[in-house]
Amino acid sequence: MTTEIQQELSRLESQHDIKILYAVESGSRAWRFASVNSDWDVRYIYVHRPEWYLQIDDKKDNQEEILPNDIDLAGWELRKALRLFRKSNPPMLEWLDSPIVYREQFSTAAKLRALKQQYFSPRSCLHHYLSMAEENYKDYLLKDMVRVKKYFYVLRPILACDWIRETDTMAPTEFIKLLDSQVHDDRLRSEIDSLLIRKSSGEELSEEPRIPLLHDFLTGRIAFFKEYVKDLPSPTLPDTASLNSLFRETLAEVWNFDC
Known part of the structure; x- marks a missing residue:
């Protein structure tokens, strides 16, 4: 290709x-x-x-x-x-x-x-990633049955927010770098790794019951960053x-x- x-x-x-x-x-x-x-x-x-x-x-x-x-x-x-x-x-x-x-x-x-x-703005990038995470969360992850591949489209921007907050630099493009640096809970990491393996192996990852551990993590981080960005200075x-x-x-x- x-x-x-x-x-x-x-x-x-x-x-x-x-x-x-x-x-x-x-x-x-x-x-x-x-x-x-x-x-x-x-x-x-x-x-x-x-x-x-x-x-x-x-x-x-x-x-x-x-x-x-x-x-x-x-x-x-x-x-x-x-x-x-x-x-x-x-x-x-x-x-x-x-x-x-x-x-x-x-x-x-x-x-x-x-x-x-020199041109990097933490506030602008945090707003972008938070908006992306919140939009995908509302569109795909609030039902009892969810399209589980959509967890990645909320996880990645939320982990990018965590990276920016921690380092004051632009988040890396590759998901695994965000995962290694920002997810330290073994149970949470195991759940994410399991989904990654299934996705990369070609499994469709269609609708399944919501995953409570991931759901609670994402709900908490979105709520945190909605408050966090309010205090950031305008770029x-x-x-x-x-x-x-x-x-x-x-x-x-x-x-x-x-x-």
């Missing part, structure tokens, strides 16, 4: 006259709890030729395409990606930490990683100068001219 993804990325470059700076796997495969039938969620950052930016009208700054072979392609134009990075957008930060990299051309991604802590946008410079440097590097 990696070869097919590489071919599709090259097709996009040719079709849209762009350069893809960075392309990674996102979602469950990057989180390392994919099932055998999970889609391939390919996310990328791209840049147009300089003349594309020298116009008075804004143009589309993203691309989306779902292919018949379960490849889901979605990309952000560089300026959009930098604006989201400035706001400490968690999906953007997760892309930079993805363990599955399909393409990394030029120096842009490395420069963004070097700036990541202030960092200076944009570094990102403006990075944008100009990328154009010069990719298209080979002096900025």
